[in-house]
Amino acid sequence: MKNILIADDHPVVRVGLQCLLARHPGVRVIGEAADPEQLEVLLAEKTCDLVITDLSMPWGGRPDGVRMLESIRRDHGHVRLIVVTSFTNLQVLRAVVRLGVEGILEKTGGLSDLLAAVDCVLGGRTYFSGDLAQRLRSGRNRTGLSSRESEVIRLLAHGLSVKEIADVHRRTISTISRQKGAAMRRLGLRSDYELLDYAKSTGLSPGGH
Structure with a gap:
């Protein structure tokens, strides 16, 4: 057994x-x-x-x-x-x-x-x-992320909030939220927990591999 x-x-x-x-x-x-x-x-x-x-x-x-x-x-x-x-x-x-x-x-x-x-x-x-x-x-791994979506994911992984990212890039909060949501859908991520786990695994976060 x-x-x-x-x-x-x-x-x-x-x-x-x-x-x-x-x-x-x-x-x-x-x-x-x-x-x-x-x-x-x-x-x-x-x-x-x-x-x-x-x-x-x-x-x-x-x-x-x-x-x-x-x-x-x-x-x-x-x-x-x-x-x-x-x-x-x-x-x-x-x-x-x-x-x-x-x-x-x-x-x-x-x-x-x-x-x-x-x-x-x-x-x-x-x-x-x-x-x-x-x-x-x-080895196929096409995320299809735009440069702005990739940047939003990177900054989120570094601890910035959606509002802080909007302030840095002089965009609206709704725009950043939309880009975050689009990126998560393309990556198959369903929560902020999974997003941060993805960032750690791919080296996007400060403690990543």
Whole structure:
């Protein structure tokens, strides 16, 4: 019997994963975490074979999914990892792959994807849902951002507010908000947490790789 920990900041997701995995032979869920701190406590207390985790969860008041994965890899190197994410940007996904994550699932995938990933990863193989493997190999990563959208993302990553960016560039707040929203849609980002995680993974933020 393989032991699994689940980490996601949305309770309904954790419950759904619990119910799905409860019917899957050979595995059992031994705990769930709502944030990286809780996950670290569980990893220290329990014998775990696999962690299924969201990439974008708050940690210490700021999001940093890559830092969370780095910590797990450093302190619990034997544990296998499946990351479930809404990120579609290849730079972010490559940062995850470089950490040795065995599985990446897109949140738009089906339940059968998750079970297939669990079986593959616990069997010593890797699993990338949909066309992720092909996209990662091909290197296609056209964000389609305009120069102004890219600049807005960069300044947000450096801690400026929408109002401050508007003041710096002498544009209206609504214009900056519109450019921010357009950039996030093109990058497949759904929240400010994911935006800052993207910035860290791609080197746009001061502490980025």
